[in-house]
Amino acid sequence: MLIFPLLNDTSRKIIHIDMDAFFAAVEIRDNPRLKGKPVIIGSDPRKTGGRGVVATCSYEARAFGIHSAMSSKEAYQRCPQAIFIPGNYEKYLKVGQQIREIFLRYTDLIEPMSIDEAYLDVTENKLGIRSAVKIARLIQNDIWQELHLTASAGVSYNKFLAKMASDFQKPQGLTVILPDHAEDFLKQMDVAKFHGVGRKTVEKLHSMNVFTGADLQKIPETTLIDHFGRLGFDLYRKARGIHNSAVKPNRIRKSIGKEKTYGKLLRLEEDIKKELTLLSNKVALNLQKHKKSGKIIILKIRYADFSTITKRRTLKEVTQNTDDIAQTAIQLYESLVEKDKAIRLLGVTVTGF
Template sequence: MLVFPLINDTSRKIIHVDMDAFFASIEERDNPELKGKPVVIAKNPLETGGRGVVSTANYAARKYGIHSAMSAKEAYELCPQAVFVSGNYARYQEVSRQMHDIFHRYTDEVEGMALDEAYLDVTVNKINAASAVKIAKMIQHDIFTELHLTSSAGVSYNKFLAKIASDIEKPKGLTLIAPEDALDFLAELSVKKFHGVGEKTAEKLEALGITEGGDIQKSSPQYLAEKLGVFGWELYLKANGIHNVPVKPNRIRKSVGKEKTYGKLLYLEADIKAEVSKLSEKVGMILQEKQLKGHIVVIKIRYADFTTFTKRLSLDDKVDDVYLIDQSAQKLLDVALRDNVGIRLLGVTVTGL
């Protein structure tokens, strides 16, 4: 068996800051009447004919099983008494900028992943602090006292572990995974907690007898690569605490897209159009969160026979508006749609950012 040299950089000090129910918390902060009530950031499905997707929900709403990317209709069915708020993305962007101002007091090595989360490399920092935990506590304190919001933080030597750590004690948590503790921690971690392991991949791994990180650690990288391709090798590295990807302060995104594969083929035009609308809404929300706009809308269609088509439409202006994206995608759909042929995949992308 080939032996791969596993080079692990444990010298870095990485913090992952994740705001607690960011959008909903801003709404609660700015509207005290919402305190204690289940708050869902989505258009009220009673006013939209059931359309719309949940952007986020506060912890009171999450107790009912409501989560982001769920349809607003389903959220209403789970909790009819929830307060639905359409969302003020300009306001959320403003608060996010204030949050990033706080980050930059400590380091300029900041990689924003969305409006509500970011990685910070504080190996070298502006206050010359040796402890990343100390800096994380100071950031959480600044966010709470200045923005009146709470955040959770994870601290470790790489981005993968820092992100997992930030989710361990939500809300208001702070968790450190030190280099000497990483392998034991990962050995007990469910494979479902590994980034990129969705429901289907988890089922594949379970069929191989792999349910925890320790099972991956005991497997050979060749075996995992044979079963899962390149992703198997990536899992092997992560399970061994290796993720040498640096924080990238100037990460440039060229496109924003969402696609979905359907286990049951779509045939009805109304269903297909509804799915395209859902995808368009998700893409629009990401664009707004990332403060991006694009002028090219692309749809992707894969039919039952696996033939795949893409169509694109160039717009005069750059957009991030959900309605305009959906309107453009629907126009493309009208051109590309084939009669009486089932669809197994749909995608909507905005590029030319």
């Protein structure tokens, strides 16, 4: 039984471009001696006493099971001969801008997801090219010829499928998913690889005996909505290649934050600190997802009488770490004069990227 109608817009031409091992590729390009070696962008655990995480790494390092967000310490244990390079983010931003200029030759409808990833809507494009596959190839070629870097591309009729397609074959891949093939493509796909499906959702799906797209296609919409709410609604559609969200241009994030309104007002210091930790954790995950780090932490509080205050603190270094953010948010809360007023809303934001 279907509760909501299935509207599938297959008229658009969407490309997802994802640079291959971006930070590492830029470093290798600029220092040919690194070529063919396991290169890790992240602080060297031997110099930081084991701290730090892998921002990205070359494919040679990936062969040792190293991946982004892994601790530098573990990466070192897996591959002691790896070359650790501290990130030069200003340089990567500059290259990111050059990539964007290439995109702009084809379309203004660009939605950057992070410094090395973007969706492009080329349904109507500046060069009047009908084939989105041809545009994807031209973009890959421009990036290679002009910047000496490689990108993977996915082409389809919506963002979800374009993203799944660009992930399908890396590096230097070009994968196309046509409307008639979307369901089959998704059938063989591991649900853990569905874009937008987090680890907890995957665990829950596994407990429902859902491991592949084909398994997911068999679950009724009502069941998915019962278990996952709005996400279940989306999952039912994504399993069928339906995802109508538009490419939203120029969404370069300047801050990442999370706020929550409490139906039951918060009064106890203990509860408030717990909520601040939860919010900080969500912000940290989002920062990590978007490969952002910031040094300014902002706490927002709205009291029962709707008066609202914000407090901010600048850290010495940028962070995307839950503990750093939570500790700072709690310190900001502790610095407040009026701690006995009931709270209606809490917000934690990180900016200063």
